[in-house]
Amino acid sequence: xxxVFMGTPDFSIPSLKKLLNSDNEILCAYxxxxxxxxxxxxxxxxxxxxxxLDNDINLDNLKPSExxx
Numbered sequence: 001x002x003x004v005f006m007g008t009p010d011f012s013i014p015s016l017k018k019l020l021n022s023d024n025e026i027l028c029a030y031x032x033x034x035x036x037x038x039x040x041x042x043x044x045x046x047x048x049x050x051x052x053l054d055n056d057i058n059l060d061n062l063k064p065s066e067x068x069x
Contacts, residue, residue: 005029006062008048016048020055028058 001024005016008031019026029052034043045053052059 001025002027008032008046010047012048013051016051026057028060030060030062033061
């Protein structure tokens, strides 16, 4: 099965791991845009996005107008 995965919270990582270890094909993953945090307002990436980068998963960010926050 070909899958497009959408997630950002940390609890989405175990689900993605299971899919990666299966016979399914992850076409790409979507995550929310990087957020600014801290006093310096530096951009930080989510753990989900870092996991995708570490595992060579094609990654795209949702535009702010496409998110529900």
